Amino acid sequence: MGRPKDSDRRDVRALILEQAKKLFYEQGYGQITIRKIAREIGYSPAAIYLYFQNKDEILYELHNEGFRLLYEYKMRVISDGVEGPEDRLNKGGLMYINFALDNPEYYEVMFNMPEPRDFMDRQQKSGDVGERVDYAMLSYRFLREGVQGLLDAGHFPGVDVDTAAFAFWAFVHGLVSLIIRKRIPYPQAPTRELAHQVMEFFMFSMAQRIKAAVSD
Amino acid sequence: MGRPKDSDRRDVRALILEQAKKLFYEQGYGQITIRKIAREIGYSPAAIYLYFQNKDEILYELHNEGFRLLYEYKMRVISDGVEGPEDRLNKGGLMYINFALDNPEYYEVMFNMPEPRDFMDRQQKSGDVGERVDYAMLSYRFLREGVQGLLDAGHFPGVDVDTAAFAFWAFVHGLVSLIIRKRIPYPQAPTRELAHQVMEFFMFSMAQRIKAAVSD
Amino acid sequence: MGRPKDSDRRDVRALILEQAKKLFYEQGYGQITIRKIAREIGYSPAAIYLYFQNKDEILYELHNEGFRLLYEYKMRVISDGVEGPEDRLNKGGLMYINFALDNPEYYEVMFNMPEPRDFMDRQQKSGDVGERVDYAMLSYRFLREGVQGLLDAGHFPGVDVDTAAFAFWAFVHGLVSLIIRKRIPYPQAPTRELAHQVMEFFMFSMAQRIKAAVSD
Amino acid sequence: MGRPKDSDRRDVRALILEQAKKLFYEQGYGQITIRKIAREIGYSPAAIYLYFQNKDEILYELHNEGFRLLYEYKMRVISDGVEGPEDRLNKGGLMYINFALDNPEYYEVMFNMPEPRDFMDRQQKSGDVGERVDYAMLSYRFLREGVQGLLDAGHFPGVDVDTAAFAFWAFVHGLVSLIIRKRIPYPQAPTRELAHQVMEFFMFSMAQRIKAAVSD
DNA sequence: AATGAATGAGAGTTCATTCAT
């Protein structure tokens, strides 16, 4: 709002992303327009194009930022010192849910908008990739390693690690997606507690399965 | 694509829905425009408005048609004479997956677009509801009854039926969503077999849990 | 609203005009559309064209009807047995004001819409006139005769009768126009009483002038 | 028509208003469309929106400009050094007539179109008013002061100043409206001379009234 | 006498994007 002070300008690119995110949060993705972002940061629409190739690149950056943040959430599992494959998986799921419900708009760009992926694909085709940390990949690996831990401990014998990991992921993704999209079959408003509760039910069942398998 | 033959014209309304769905599938929801649909069916844009109030109503109809079709898929559980709560739940899940992978474009309108719901809400506000079968509700009830069957048989003691139903739904929804959106962590193309396999893993674990619980 | 009974149908043309007028009254001239009229009388839009060449002819008929009605208002001067040129002129003015404020929408078609006149001009050019009573002309003649009465009595010596008549007409027309268009310089809502009061002021001044002239 | 020369471009906003006015004059208010204006000034329709919020704002500006210009015409009464309340009122009336007949298209926007007022009301509601001189108000005040001058000199005893002012205004407004709308009852084309003549008749009568009243 | 089905023409508006300066 209004022209930023010189000191704020240092990283106009960051400023743009910040405002894009804010607009996203406050008004939904249909409202991210170049003009609005420009107005918000006190620059002209044309200025945006000095920092981004086009609108899709902005969404792509938000998409990346989202995955970075998701990874940050997941790392709390480690910083909190959670031990044991089961607890780590459970805690990882809770963190995933928290991230999604804390940042529904990020979640949308990450999983429900085609543009960022389109941009990515185009970049890759033109060989213009650059060296970035792939946080989406890191997040998946973190999950996969957790699941591998279970398998190593003898659980789910004969099950492919990717298949099992995919199942875990599908579950939490479905859970938060339905909540964010307001498709839950409860009359009340969706809450984090509800999500955690459903998650517990899932994990508890799995845990039992694990125990059951082990006790055989 | 040129004027359709007389035989094609019989139900212009159906033609419109068909092309809207096709455009959606081939080019994404941002590409469903009145003009494109009109061009595709060989009519003028104005003609669309003889059959639909506005664009949102088109999406709303696809959304409805989708839920009707999903219910049809689910009813195969019954027409195939599947017995026993576990098998019914499992079969219901497979049908859900089949529906979603057979009709990804319907699936998107049903779960990923705000417009149909907006239209619904507006209709309800203006009291313009009409007497329609609510297939979304019927589908959910079908799931819920299946889950209730399990609970009645003593499984998952202490778990709320809606919570359990939600968990099952979340799982399959997440599964197909990731596949449709091409977010699966496998290098290969997503297949129905993969989906079924992951689903089996989930159900197998649950089944074990059930047995474990029962054998306690 | 709804299909009229057979007995009502006898004069579809009249029905159309009636509903056009009603729409005009209730929603303003921007709302007179062929479709709305058709819906209101329970016929198809195409049916309108069996009775009228086009939309302008409908407005033209309303315009005519308006002038007929205005003449009816004016005739009350005679049916009320008002005598004396001054009183007749005064009463005629009050009737004009009443007509306009009772029927602002008619007044609009009569004096503020170009379409009816355009239609009239086109008709005249194509020699398609027909034998109609010209109520606009009759009304003007009535005014003119009243003014002529004053002149005959020796008032306004040297003044052309058309000039004087025009002046009287201009005054009342301006008066009601400003009120209908809500351009009056009073904070309160415009009332018939206000119009009558202003009119009285005008006529009183004129009357004085007449007396003054006579007493010279 | 065609791209304007560089020299013409200097003030595109003014160009737009100019052409809007011209279209209005030549083809009627139903013909003022964004597209036509754009074509006429050699710009794209989108360019209009760089200078105006929407179509109504264009009409609003013409409306404002009209009132500014009317005030300018009225100020000639002062710059010409006319003295005495009667002469000032008379001269003011002539100026009003001249303005209207010189600028019939402005007159229409000022008094016969709802849009500018609608725009004004919306602006006021949204608190977006800005500090503009209200020339409509100034014009009315000028008239009112003239009339007050007469009252102060003892004329029209017992008459409210707003009522008397309204009567004067109604008269000239009706006069020019009928002429602009071509509703004059003369076979000849309407002329400024005719208007002045009718006005003189009105003022002469009033003047007599004044004298008569004074001589009592 | 009446209409179902259709359209051409056009409305206002918004957007991402470009480019000379």
Next chain:
DNA sequence: AATGAATGAACTCTCATTCAT
């Protein structure tokens, strides 16, 4: 580094009107 000025290409939607049936 930044922008003022502009546009092309859409968009949704509405209307008066036509014509085969």
